Amino acid sequence: MKTEKKNLNPATxxxxxxxxxxxxxxxLFVCIGxxxxxxxxxxxxxxxxxxxxxxxxxxxxxxxxxxNVIQIMKEDSIDISNNKTKSVFDLFKKGERYDAVITxxxxxxxxxxxxxxGKVKRTAWSFSDPSTFxxxxxEILEQTRKVRDEIKNKVLxxxxxxxxxxxxILPLIKIxxxxxxxxxxxx
Numbered sequence: 001m002k003t004e005k006k007n008l009n010p011a012t013x014x015x016x017x018x019x020x021x022x023x024x025x026x027x028l029f030v031c032i033g034x035x036x037x038x039x040x041x042x043x044x045x046x047x048x049x050x051x052x053x054x055x056x057x058x059x060x061x062x063x064x065x066x067x068n069v070i071q072i073m074k075e076d077s078i079d080i081s082n083n084k085t086k087s088v089f090d091l092f093k094k095g096e097r098y099d100a101v102i103t104x105x106x107x108x109x110x111x112x113x114x115x116x117x118g119k120v121k122r123t124a125w126s127f128s129d130p131s132t133f134x135x136x137x138x139e140i141l142e143q144t145r146k147v148r149d150e151i152k153n154k155v156l157x158x159x160x161x162x163x164x165x166x167x168x169i170l171p172l173i174k175i176x177x178x179x180x181x182x183x184x185x186x187x
Contacts, residue, residue: 024052024053024054025052025053025054025099025100025162025168026053026054026056026097026098026099026100027045027053027054027055027056027098027099027100027101027102028055028056028057028058028088028091028096028098028100028101028102029041029042029045029055029056029057029058029102029103029104030057030058030059030060030088030101030102030103030104030105031057031059031060031103031104031105031109031129032059032060032061032063032105032109032129033059033060033061033062033063033064033085033131034057034058034059034062034063034085034086034087034088035059035062035063035064035065035066035069035085035131036066036069036129036130036131036144036147037104037105037127037129037130037147037151038057038058038059038104039057039065039066039069039073039080039083039085040069040073040147040148040151040152041055041057041102041104041125041151041154041155042055042056042057043055043073043078043080044078044151044152044155044156045155045158045159047078048155048156048159049155049158049159049163052159052162052163053159053162056086056091056096056098057086058085058086058087058088058090058091059085059086059087059088060087060088060089060105060109060112061087062085062086062087063085063131064085065080065081065083065084065085066130066131066144068130068140068141068144069130069144069148071141072141072144072145072148073148075145076148076152097120098120099119099120099121099168100120100121100122100123100162101120101121101122101123102122102123102124102125102158103122103123103124103125104125104126104127104151105126105127105129106126106129107124107126121168125151125154127147127150127151128143128146128147130143130144130147
């Protein structure tokens with residue numbers, strides 16, 4: 001039995017892409033330089049969560065992609081060598097919208113992240129910064145692998161929780177309940 005390929009016209013194909021992206025959650029990972037942790041998180045979410053999520057990453061002070069991170073991600077069959085570092089402030093100025101902004105740097109640095117408009121869920125995950133690791137090349141790689149694995153586990157946990165719509169709407173329901181049950185002052 002011969003299978004027949006359907007030829008979609010460009011308008012139908014474009015509509016399918018728009019429909020798919022409309023029902024996906026857009027996630028931004030932020031760290032200091034966009035050279036390691038946020039790049040790792042973006043890569044893992046795009047690899048394992050591509051059915052429900054679109055991930056991007058950016059930095060507060062974009063730097064150069066960390067070569068050790070490129071190496072350890074290749075060990076996990078992910079090539080990020082052509083990625084470019086981006087500025088979170090440039091994304092903000094462009095008016096990019098996200099469903100969640102997840103900082104993967106220390107708490108003090110996370111506070112410098114701009115507030116994106118809309119109903120954005122802000123979450124902080126703190127991981128060690130591979131650019132600060134010291135030791136022999138092999139020791140630095142081992143420490144970087146540890147951070148990679150921690151981020152991978154956190155991303156997989158996020159996919160598990162955030163794939164359920166309740167992750168996104170329960171906080172809104174709680175706010176609405178507070179508003180609804182708030183006693184009104186007599187006039």
